[in-house]
Amino acid sequence: MAASYHARSNSLPSRQHPIVSQIDDNLNRLRASQSASTSSSIGHDLNGLQDLHEYVDVLLQFPLTQQALVQEKQREMVEELLDGSLMLLDVCTTARDALLQTKECTQELQSILRRRRGAEGLANEFRKYLTSRKAMKKAICKALKNLKHIQNKLGTPGENGAVISILRDVEAVTISVLESVLSFISGAGAESKSSRWSLVSKLMHQKKVMCEEEQKANEILSAEAAVRSCIKSENMKHVENVQKELQSSELSIQDLEEGLETLSRRMIKTRVTVLNIISC
Template structure:
């Protein structure tokens, strides 16, 4: 993959791995998980994104252990750092909102996919299938529109993180810097997920999708053809659009396998996303409880 803002590390001037002054095992574990995630963001396939969600789970487990340390709790509870902590909380809220957008897009696509499979099983004919295909395409366009907005919000968060700098070098800033790095890699994973959901067919369709196209190009380390084959959702999009354009609905049975693969892919992504969603809420609540003690 070419150099990407997803892998660009925020320009924090504080120690991100020194709480307390000597390297703490939990901090070392967080650094290891961060590096694993950065390395895993080299491709946008369903399996790679699933792996990224697993890595995120491990990362947030480590973060929760960090937040149990008395020094970390004392650092976050300091009144003079209130503004920085509020920025972190605002960031987590924005990430939860993006997760909601992704979940909605996956749900819409899954429901349409299941309906198409139902029509094929009931053999309702070419006309009925064509009508359902059009509904699917309309639903996908709406999902892409919401995803484009979410990607813009993530890009804005990313820009804010990259411009962050701290003048101090103490345990307080070390904790906050670590949490900001966690936020940065989380943004990267969600960007990968959103770009995957849009599918290759969204790329360069119009200037409206230029942001999606930009993110997708930044993430490529495998050839275009291989990445397209690896996108189960995109395969269905391409096949159905081709059927509509050709008007040939006589051999729609060939779509069945792609629909099944897409549904299984969506199910896996949704489960990973839901698990991370709950994990993100738990971490947010932990920080809020520290502030309210």
């Protein structure tokens, strides 16, 4: 996860409190995970991020933490963090909408495949699925740009107190995890690698195989690839493969939806807590 992390001063409220160690441990684990590329690894990061925001909300209950946030010299940075949290919640909404749209198209296509006995006449249904995916990817592309905008703001921290430094670190890790989620949903990472490697496929066959394995690890992208293959060849064997891949994709989507829903609730809780502190 590419991000700037900042040293904390000794003014950290309740520095010896176990909650501070919990925050540091979770931050370090999420930083070390790098860019998650499978649904299980992304789900694990989402769970860690949920816990991290919960720990931060506990830290925000300490009187010294609240005193630090209401200092006039910290006001501008607090406002920037609140603006960033609002944008991150918008990104969460975009990700959840993309998952919902993909799930609905997946379920609709599964229903059609169950009703039809043969492969004939399914090309139009497959194309509808791919068209929906294409529209969803455009929305994700915009959300990824918004994440980059928030990340760029974190690049020049200046002098911050310990509490602000923690909140900035949490925001930076949240950006990285959400970037991994969006890239997984759209298949951006695996697709771009596939495109680059295809240019030198004869010389780099081994790397191409590695890329194909990475695509298989992405259930959503694997289902999309199966649909594309089926359009080229109306073969019943391919249709059966599509059904299998769509089922795996739906299960993966369900897990990510639940993870993002819980994360959004905890982010909102933290945001409300900060707003209440500075408005007192």
